[in-house]
Amino acid sequence: MKLAILGYGNLGKGVECAVKQNKDVELKYVFTRRDPATVKILTDGVAVKNVSEILNYKDDIDVLIICGGSATDLPKMTPEYAQYFNVIDSFDTHARIPEHFANVDKAAKANGHTALISAGWDPGMFSLNRLYANCILPDGNDYTFWGKGVSQGHSDAIRRIDGVKDGKQYTIPVPEALKAVRAGENPTLTTRQKHTRECFVVAEEGADLARIEKEIKTMPNYFDEYDTTVHFITEEELKRDHAGIPHGGFVFRSGSIGWNKENKAIIEYSLKLDSNPEFTASVLVAYARAIDRLNKEGVTGCKTVFDIAPAYLSPLSGDEIRAHLL
Amino acid sequence: MKLAILGYGNLGKGVECAVKQNKDVELKYVFTRRDPATVKILTDGVAVKNVSEILNYKDDIDVLIICGGSATDLPKMTPEYAQYFNVIDSFDTHARIPEHFANVDKAAKANGHTALISAGWDPGMFSLNRLYANCILPDGNDYTFWGKGVSQGHSDAIRRIDGVKDGKQYTIPVPEALKAVRAGENPTLTTRQKHTRECFVVAEEGADLARIEKEIKTMPNYFDEYDTTVHFITEEELKRDHAGIPHGGFVFRSGSIGWNKENKAIIEYSLKLDSNPEFTASVLVAYARAIDRLNKEGVTGCKTVFDIAPAYLSPLSGDEIRAHLL
Numbered sequence: 001m002k003l004a005i006l007g008y009g010n011l012g013k014g015v016e017c018a019v020k021q022n023k024d025v026e027l028k029y030v031f032t033r034r035d036p037a038t039v040k041i042l043t044d045g046v047a048v049k050n051v052s053e054i055l056n057y058k059d060d061i062d063v064l065i066i067c068g069g070s071a072t073d074l075p076k077m078t079p080e081y082a083q084y085f086n087v088i089d090s091f092d093t094h095a096r097i098p099e100h101f102a103n104v105d106k107a108a109k110a111n112g113h114t115a116l117i118s119a120g121w122d123p124g125m126f127s128l129n130r131l132y133a134n135c136i137l138p139d140g141n142d143y144t145f146w147g148k149g150v151s152q153g154h155s156d157a158i159r160r161i162d163g164v165k166d167g168k169q170y171t172i173p174v175p176e177a178l179k180a181v182r183a184g185e186n187p188t189l190t191t192r193q194k195h196t197r198e199c200f201v202v203a204e205e206g207a208d209l210a211r212i213e214k215e216i217k218t219m220p221n222y223f224d225e226y227d228t229t230v231h232f233i234t235e236e237e238l239k240r241d242h243a244g245i246p247h248g249g250f251v252f253r254s255g256s257i258g259w260n261k262e263n264k265a266i267i268e269y270s271l272k273l274d275s276n277p278e279f280t281a282s283v284l285v286a287y288a289r290a291i292d293r294l295n296k297e298g299v300t301g302c303k304t305v306f307d308i309a310p311a312y313l314s315p316l317s318g319d320e321i322r323a324h325l326l
Numbered sequence: 327m328k329l330a331i332l333g334y335g336n337l338g339k340g341v342e343c344a345v346k347q348n349k350d351v352e353l354k355y356v357f358t359r360r361d362p363a364t365v366k367i368l369t370d371g372v373a374v375k376n377v378s379e380i381l382n383y384k385d386d387i388d389v390l391i392i393c394g395g396s397a398t399d400l401p402k403m404t405p406e407y408a409q410y411f412n413v414i415d416s417f418d419t420h421a422r423i424p425e426h427f428a429n430v431d432k433a434a435k436a437n438g439h440t441a442l443i444s445a446g447w448d449p450g451m452f453s454l455n456r457l458y459a460n461c462i463l464p465d466g467n468d469y470t471f472w473g474k475g476v477s478q479g480h481s482d483a484i485r486r487i488d489g490v491k492d493g494k495q496y497t498i499p500v501p502e503a504l505k506a507v508r509a510g511e512n513p514t515l516t517t518r519q520k521h522t523r524e525c526f527v528v529a530e531e532g533a534d535l536a537r538i539e540k541e542i543k544t545m546p547n548y549f550d551e552y553d554t555t556v557h558f559i560t561e562e563e564l565k566r567d568h569a570g571i572p573h574g575g576f577v578f579r580s581g582s583i584g585w586n587k588e589n590k591a592i593i594e595y596s597l598k599l600d601s602n603p604e605f606t607a608s609v610l611v612a613y614a615r616a617i618d619r620l621n622k623e624g625v626t627g628c629k630t631v632f633d634i635a636p637a638y639l640s641p642l643s644g645d646e647i648r649a650h651l652l
Contacts, residue, residue, distance in 0.1 A: 021464045042585050098649050115471045118652055125458070125593075127652045128636055132451070134651065135612040135639035136605075138347045184598075244589075258610055259343045259368050263570075263600035265608070267451075272510075274589035279462075282583055282591070286461040306640075306647055310454055311632040313461035321632055323424050325460065326444055326455045 001058060001133075001292045003268040003285070005027040006051060006081065007067035008039055008247065014281030015065050016042055022285055024315045025057040029057055045310025048162025058084055060165035065089075067281075072312045074117075075100055082107040084297050088288050090120040090280055093238045097304075098121070114295035117289045120280040121271055122146070128259065128305050129209045129251045137265055143181045145173035145194060158199055161209060161215050163207030166235065166243045173250065181252050184264040185300045190225075197228040200242050202235045228273075247276035272278065286313045327567075327618045329611070330355040332377065333393035334365055336571065337416065341391050342368055348611055350641045355383055373507070384410055388621075390613040391415075393607075400443075401426055403599065407416030408433040412621050415615050416446040416606055423630075425447070428508045431628035439620040441628045445613045448575065449595055454631050455577045455595040463581025463591055469507045471499035471520060475602060476495040477571025483548045484525055487541050489533030492561065494568045496524045499576065506576050510590040516551075523554040526568050528561045555628065573602035612639040 008030050019027045020043070027046050032039050036048040037221045049057070056065075064085040068074045070093045077087045082104050091100050091146055100117055108115040118124065122144070142217035147170065147219060154169035177194050180187045187193075199216055203209055213230045217223055233241075248271040255265045273279040287305065294303070314321055327350060331338045345353045346369070358365050362374040377385070383507045389413040396419045404415045408430050417426050426443055442590050444450065448470070457466055473496065480495035494613045503520050504512045512517075525542055529535055539556045543549055559567075572630050574597040599605040607629040611633065616638035620629070638646055 014583075020585065027586055083348060094652070098645065122369050123652045125462075128458070129595075130651045131636050131640060131647060132454070135615075135636075135641075136608045143360075152501055174545075182598075257340075257343060257347075257599075257601060257604040259346065264598075265600065265605050266598040268594075268598075269455075269594045270509040270594045272508075272590075272592040272594075273583075274338070274591065275583060278589055279591050282462045289461075302651055303646060306652065307635050307646070308636040309633050309635045310457050310461075314457060314632075315461075319424065320631060321457060322427055324629055325456045326420065326423050326450045326631065 001025050001289060002028045002062045003288060004031060004057065004064050004066055004085075006031045006054070006062045006077070007050070007068060007073070008032050008041065009067060011281055011284075013042070014275070014278040015067060015284060016205075016263055016280055016281075018282040018285040019043075021282075022315070025289070026286060027050050030060055034227070038163060047108040048120055053196050054081075056143035058065045061085060062292045063088060064289060065284050074305075075103070078117060079103040079107040082113050083111045084113075086114045086291050088116045088119055088283060088284055088291055090124070091122065092123055092125065099221070099303050109301040110306035112300050114271055114291045114300050116291050116304065116308070117302060118304055119284050121273075121283060124305055125271070126251045126269070128248065129267070129325055130253070133251075133253030133267045137253050137257065139257075139261060139266065140253050140255030140265075141186050142191075143254065144249065145178060145253040145281075146249040147173050148249065149249070149273070150242075150245050152245075153220055154197065154199075157219060158216060159199060163212050165204050166200055166202040168200050168238065170200075172196045172198060173236075179249065181254060182266065182268065186254050186256055192226055197223060197225060197226045198240060199228065199230045200233050202229060202238050203232055208312065219222065244274060245276045246274050246277075248272040289313060289315065299305050327351050327615060328354045328388045329614060330390050330411075331388045331393060332355060332380070332390055332403070333399070334358050334359045334360075334374070335393060336603035337607055338391075338393040339368070340601070340604040340608075341393060341610055344603055344608040344611040345369075347608075348615075348641070351611060351615070354387055363572050380407075381410060387411060388618045391610050391614060392396050401429070404441065404443060405429040405433040408439050409437045410439075410529075411507065412440045412444045412617050414445055414610055414617055415608060416450070418420065418446065418449055420449065421440070427630070429630050435627040438626050439618045440626050442613050442617050442630065442634070443628060443632055447599075449610060450606070450609050450631055451597065452575065452577045452595070455593070456579070457595045457632055459577075459579030459581075463579050463593065465587060466581030466591075467512050467518060469578040469580065470575065471504060472575040472600050473497040473499050473521065473573065475599070476568075478571075479585050480523065480525075482550055482617065483545060484527060484542060487538055489538050490527055492528040492564055493532050495525050496526075497525060498522045506578065507580060508592065508594065510580055510592055512580050518552055521552060521554045524551055525554065525556045526559050526564060527556060528564050529558055532535045570600060570602050571602045572607065573605075574598040589618075615639060615641065
């Protein structure tokens with residue numbers, strides 16, 4: 001399978017790393033909006049091209065992995081490129097998925113292409129686990145916890161505060177909440193009871209630390225509904241101790257089974273990831289394999305992880321997966 | 327969807343309970359090898375019939391759920407009934423899955439039916455998680471732990487010992503092993519290091535307890551490779567404290583991501599089930615929905631959980647699951 005990456009940030013680089021681990025996948029091109037001469041990639045012999053040239057390579061790419069932001073990039077890019085390529089993205093604005101799906105579906109179907117949106121881990125693997133668990137346990141409650149991990153959006157919000165030079169925010173599930181859910185107690189949890197937020201902040205010299213701390217803790221939507229801790233550290237400490245982009249989380253379905261709902265059944269799925277973008281990229285590459293196959297079978301239009309039979313993700317044959325993984 | 331159950335033991339009764347939770351599913355018949363007059367079921371208005379009459383009801387059943395044992399029942403029954411019905415079973419002899427699959431596939435295809443074998447949790451949900459995780463993290467190690475839960479096979483083995491009146495065996499994952507895997511240490515674990523076995527035994531009056539304990543602990547294949555604890559208890563204690571059939575377990579994929587495999591990614595899926603057969607039955611009913619739909623779409627032959635797109639398990643529409651679960 002011949003892949004191309006559009007957008008070479010953390011996610012695009014993650015796709016490049018994932019391709020290296022999949023022997024049946026070849027990276028053909030990296031497309032960028034920047035001057036290609038300024039973009040240095042990891043793989044020898046792979047050309048970096050400006051996105052303006054992308055249509056010249058149409059026939060040499062099985063699936064285009066679009067690595068853009070969900071706020072403004074993907075809503076435009078995925079429908080646009082679905083006209084010319086089989087495409088896959090990691091669109092993660094949950095509320096706008098129906099609209100994005102409809103736009104991509106229309107473009108892909110009209111041009112005989114296959115697309116998959118919202119691959120990754122949430123949406124993605126977490127969604128899959130919510131769906132499977134809801135189908136198996138119709139009577140139950142869902143719980144999703146995120147972290148411990150870096151929230152890019154919250155880190156950006158901190159950095160926009162006057163007097164803040166740099167900063168990083170970790171989202172952390174509350175251990176007591178996890179414990180209660182895991183024990184089948186079906187607790188009703190407020191926002192505050194589910195997660196805490198921990199901030200590591202590098203302040204500008206002479207900045208008013210008390211004011212910064214207060215601005216963070218009272219910031220609407222981002223922090224005001226959470227118990228938030230703020231640590232002021234040096235730039236060196238931030239670089240040394242907080243350079244990574246770890247993330248993860250937990251999806252639970254806590255259900256009742258039995259004639260009188262007398263028995264509990266708890267399904268738990270969790271991820272612990274040193275690198276959020278590299279894991280997301282690994283999911284994208286596995287689903288790119290499925291999209292390539294489906295297109296070759298004549299299936300077109302937009303799909304999500306819900307529509308893909310798991311066998312399509314594997315480089316192994318049906319006989320092999322039945323013999324070794326079932 | 328109209329279902330019928332063939333075989334009314336713990337699993338068949340579990341299917342009956344699961345049907346009650348699924349509003350789009352109707353239980354039409356329970357078929358038994360026993361005298362139907364002696365089989366009392368939970369659902370009002372559902373007929374119990376002898377299996378000899380089953381073909382008379384062929385046109386009134388969308389999917390037949392075959393609740394038999396994997397050792398001798400299912401290898402015969404599933405291919406036989408796949409000639410006349412869409413069928414689903416929970417065949418769990420991992421080593422014989424390829425052979426069972428081929429037999430069921432032949433019978434189902436020749437007669438335009440759709441079948442699914444080996445649904446449940448292992449094989450079943452655990453297999454799915456092994457497959458997904460292997461596709462996402464090609465570089466990594468798999469770990470499966472079972473328990474804490476009752477092993478029917480090991481409990482039966484205890485009960486066959488001379489001087490044993492009754493008994494129950496629990497399989498328990500070793501906490502240190504779970505901890506090491508969860509921490510990404512990728513340990514190499516022997517059989518003994520993964521699980522311990524705990525037995526609760528009711529001895530016949532005057533039996534030689536020391537001999538029974540020794541026979542259990544040294545029993546080849548079942549106990550000799552494990553650290554086993556034996557507790558002698560009264561019949562009343564067994565009934566009071568060990569009447570349930572709980573089970574569960576953990577599936578891990580501990581992988582490496584990044585250009586130089588410098589980052590860890592750990593995927594963990596776990597189940598904690600008060601009732602093993604009721605949960606297995608809940609999985610069977612969800613997959614029966616998929617089989618019914620696939621058959622109506624003209625897809626025939628034998629499938630496994632690997633071949634079923636998750637959306638087929640849900641009573642909700644594609645729009646609904648994208649809006650609420652993705």
